Amino acid sequence: MSQSNSGEPEAGRTALHLPPANPQLISKIPNILPHERVFPVQIGTELFKLSGASISSDAPSYFSQYFLCQIKRAQESGEDLSTAIRTLYIDRDPVTFRDIALHLQGYHITPTDGTHFVRLFADAQFYTLPKLMSRLYEESIFISIGHREFQIPRDLFDGPGNSPNFFSLGFGLFFTTPKDLYPGLDRNDLIRPPSIMPPSVAGRSADIFAELLQLLRGYPIHIRDEEHRTSLLQDCRYFNFKALEQKLLPHNISFNQARRKHEILMRVEDIFKSGISVVSDNSDLSGNSAGGLYSGWVNYMRPFEDDKQRELVLEIGGEATKLHMHLMRAELFGHVKTRIARLFEVIATKLNLPTTQPLGLLMASGGADSQPPTPGNTNLSENLIRVSLDPEAHIMLDGKPYVHETDMEELTSTMSTSSSIGMGGGQNSPAMSAATSLGPVRKRRRVDSGGHATEEWVVRTGQWRLRIQGSRHGKSSVECVLVAVKIDAYSVEQTRNARRGFLSG
Secondary structure (H helix, E strand, C coil): CHHHHHHHHHHHCCCCCCCCCCHHHHCCCCCCCCCCCEEEEEECCEEEEEEHHHHHCCCCCHHHHHHHHHHHHHHHHCCCHHHHCCCEEECCCHHHHHHHHHHHCCCCCCCCCHHHHHHHHHHHHHHCCHHHHHHHHHCCEEEEECCEEEEECHHHHCCCCCCCCHHHHHCHHHCCCHHHCCCCCCHHHCCCCCCCCCCEECCCCHHHHHHHHHHHCCCCCCCCCHHHHHHHHHHHHHHCCHHHHHHHCCEEEEEECCCCEEEEEEEHHHCCHHHEEEEECCCCCCCCCCCCCCEEEEEECCCCCCCCCEEEEEEECCCCEEEECCCCEEEECHHHHHHHHHHHHHHHHHCCCCCCCCHHHHHHCCCHHHCCCCHHHCCCCCCCEEEECCCCCEEEECCEEECCHHHHHHHHHHHHHHHHCCCCCCCCCHHHHHHHHHCCCECCCCCCCCCCCCCEEEEEEEEEEEEEEECCCCCCCEEEEEEEEEEEEECCHHHHHHCCCCCCC
């Protein structure tokens, strides 16, 4: 019984097999200092005794060079090493050095906060510990934003379009390589490293920055309203996250089944010139199509974000557009006028259009940069831009659907035909139902023989395609036309006043 009882625990116990002692594992530490000898190091008020193996594990360093010189001097003079080794005194923080001593003993140390990181960082540089410096350059960065500390992986800011940024430029000390540390200072003559403060940005929102980090990590966030989006974009531009900014800009990407084209809807103020391109309707890009005139559409691709071009639908708001209906041209105002002019300049460059003014006259007036940014100073338009209101466009005028005269004539003809043949042209006929569903409609006001009855629309918000078409009597062989997609406009001030709100709510 006693033998069986003693045998059961032996059978159920898991045997722990330790690897045999291997001298080669120990010999991986460079033989710079005698591994078995102890070397005294006084850091501030605390005395540390480190073995030669620990010091040699991260060498060459300040410690290894100091004690190696003492050993060589003792060997040359025949002095006993036990009495020849002097204590190395360094006036630094002993608390920080405790972690460095653990590193030398083979433990992995991780910074706990920004202050701990910069102290380890500075002392690792001061003691010239190559392995510790390399490890710290791979550690996350501690950054304080709005008095809240964030621990951020170094590679999070390295994506295309997001670097260089505010942190890599403003806190270059933590984003450079070890060879570039302390630019302008001779490390050999440094008595002590310069004081380093943890990266800190006090004037920004910690909550907004936390959401930007979520986006950088690939997680979606819920944009609550336009004020929230504006705050996100504002800090994106502050920190120079260009790729992230493109992701946050309001846009809509869709496939238009009627046109069989991919479309992207963007605001005019969010367009970047690097994303502009022109796609021809025919394969001959020189302008020699079957009809002898060029035809194409402006396309757009968000920099750093999109992988292909899509047909651009440009949104212009802020009541910055006035349509002169008797001319079928648009007049722009304010910053929108400047942005459209710059956009036309980019399109003209893409089309390789020549300058419209003689070089001598252009230089006499101060050069191209001195010209006011108006569409009329580009190759693609006059000051009043040609527009096209196609039947496919959805137009609300003075709060009512606007129907083209051709559509109204067709609808009237359909109603009269249905009534004459007795096929239900009454109140319940399909034609009458269609007319009733439109409600009160606005037709374009005709211009009389004297040309006095000109009508002007102020476009509250409009969406336009940009068509490049041939021009026989323009400044160049082509011009840019704004083709209406969706328009909300008014022709009388009463409509505008009707939408006004009271400050008191």
